[in-house]
Amino acid sequence: MIFSSPEFIFAFLPIVFLGYFLLNKFKLLYFGKVWLVAASLYFYSYWSLAYLPLMLGSIIFNYGLGIQLAKGAKRKKMMLITGIAANLLLLGYYKYTNFFLDNLNLLTGEDFHIAGIVLPIGISFYTFTQIAFLVDSYKGYAKEYDIVNYALFVTFFPHLIAGPILHHKEMMSQFKSLWTVPVRYRNIMMGLMIFGIGLFKKTMIADTFxxxxxxxxxxGYHHDFYSAWVTSLSYTFQLYFDFSGYCDMAIGAALLFNIWLPLNFNSPYKSLNIQDFWRRWHITLGRYLRDYLYIPLGGNRCSVPRTYFNLFITFVIGGLWHGASWMFVIWGAMHGLALVVHRMWSSAGYRMYKPLAWFVTFLYVHIAWVFFRSHSLTDAMTILTSMFNLNSMTNMTIQDVPVDMLAMLGIQADKLSTFLPVGLAGYSVQFAAIACAFVIISFKNAIEIVVTDKQSTLKVTWVAFISSLALYMTLHTTSSVFLYFNF
Structure with missing residues (x-):
């Protein structure tokens, strides 16, 4: 069950909403929270019951340890280290065991492999969330003595599967506040609007790309200049609108319950440098890496070379967090290197003309996504080589053009070259969609529309349009799983 499925939109979400506020209406506030926890556990187990005990065990372990840390137990530093290590070992077993064995096999010629290890969905997010809780408990920032409150903090379904990564202090004040108890129609309107925009991004844009x-x-796909750019840009925009759509739907769904999740995505393709990109893309992951890795390594309090190393290694590890693949490590290293270069550039006092700065930033991020998506270094280099192979741009023949695209456009192959270059005409639909995507990302995002737009008439119009469109899309499309579910 994903946010863009009919089961979620027309069954799960309305039932959970009605049950929660009905319990609140009769002043059964504690049972309202229990209801949300139960609903969230059902939402998680809808994917597979097999990993529900694993998540429950993780919650109980971290809750008990967090209480002891918050109470100032003896040798609490050792307890914190043990807790973090236990969480990382659990995550590492499911996510990296066979990756480690595969690399060991390359060195030794053996054939070690553990069959049956399947990555539990959401484990990276709920593990990181709970590690943050342990650290906050150790520092005295979090004091949680109610298992239902803690379980709700970890499992609240809008963020459970793919984030954002939460801090205890930013959520528990909302869960405990009486302000969230009654139905608030303004929040419902804003939530539906944000959710609807996210649904449009996911089903109509991301799934098309x-x-x-x-x-x-x-x-092994054979690429030419045009197909390489269509392929790479399609993924660049698929990932953008897929993740942006998820973040919008998560915020929108949570807002129905009067809960504001932290902003996790803020128009990153508008960025003018790589640092700005990471202030806009997966914001809570960047915050997490900064607070729990970069700063403990010494951050920028060290010598300049050590600061650059801290920055680089933080993003290498951030790349590996996305999955057990050297391609993710390469992607992380590329971003770490870019951040080091940006810091050196800024320290030297250099500036770049804004349009050029945007172009350079977008192009670099785009090229890095090729490594992120490719199955192997060979596949990535094939696409990148083809992207800059100008000979294939001018030497394409009618036979090289996708036949299905020609049929869709109603173009006869023997007349194709009379009005457009063969390759460009063959991929007209894709390039038109890519051009539209560039236009869309230049607009305000969903949160900006809701928060800054003061014209109530326009808001109502947007809600009516998006809601009706979302209804149509949900009934007439088959949506794929969100990409970040895999991380």
Missing amino acids: AVWADAGYTP
Whole structure:
């Protein structure tokens, strides 16, 4: 059950909403929280019951340890280290065991492998959330002595599967506040609006680009100049609108319950430098890496070379967090290196003309996504080489053009070259969609529309339009799983 499925929109979400506020109406506030926890556990177990005990065990372990840390137990530093290590070992077993064995096999020629290890959905997010809780408890920032409150903090379904990564202090004040108890129609309107925009991004934009990206990233696919750019840009925009759509739907769904999740995505393709990109893309992950890795390593309080190393290694590890693949490590290293270069550039006092700064930033991020998505270094280099192979741009023949695209456009192959370059005409639909995507990302995002737009008439119009469109899309499309569910 994903946010864009009919089961979620027309069954799960309304039932949970009505049950929660009905219990609140009869002043059964504690049972309202229990209801949300139970609903969230059902939402999680809908994917697979097999990993529900694992998550419950993780919650009980971290809750008990957090209480002891908050109470100032003896040798609490050792308890904190043990708790963090236990969480990382659990995550590492499911996420990296066979990756480690595969690399060991390359060195030794053996064939070690553990069959049956399947990555539990959401484990990276609820593990990182609970590590943050342990650290905050150790520092005295979090004091939670109610298992239901803690379980709700970890499992609240809008953020459970793919984030954002939460801090205890930013959520518990909301869960405990009486302000969240009654139905608030303004929040419902804003929540539906944000959710609807996210649904549009996911089902109509991201899932459309996914078809072209998946085809082009098939291992061994033969690329020319046009197909390489269509493939790479399709994934660049698929990931953008997929993750942006999820973040919008998560915020929108939570807002129905009067809960504001932290902003996790803020128009990152508008960024003018790589640092700005990471202040806009997966904001809570960047915050987490800064607070729990970069700063403990010494941050920028060290010598300049050590600061650069801290920055670089933080993003290498951040790349590995996304998955057990050297391609993610390469992607993380590329961003770490870019951040080091940006810091050196800024320290030297250099500036870049804004349009050029945007172009350079977007192009670099775009090229890095090729490594992020490719199955192997060979596949990535094939696409990148083809992207800059100008000979294939001018030497394409009618036979090189996708036949299905020609049929869709109603173009006869023997007349194609009379009005457009062969390659460009063959991918007209894709390039038109990419051009539209560039236009869309230049607009205000969903949160900006809701928060800054003061014209109530426009808001109502947006809600009516998005709601009706969302209804149509949900009934007439088959949506794929969100990409960040895999991380």
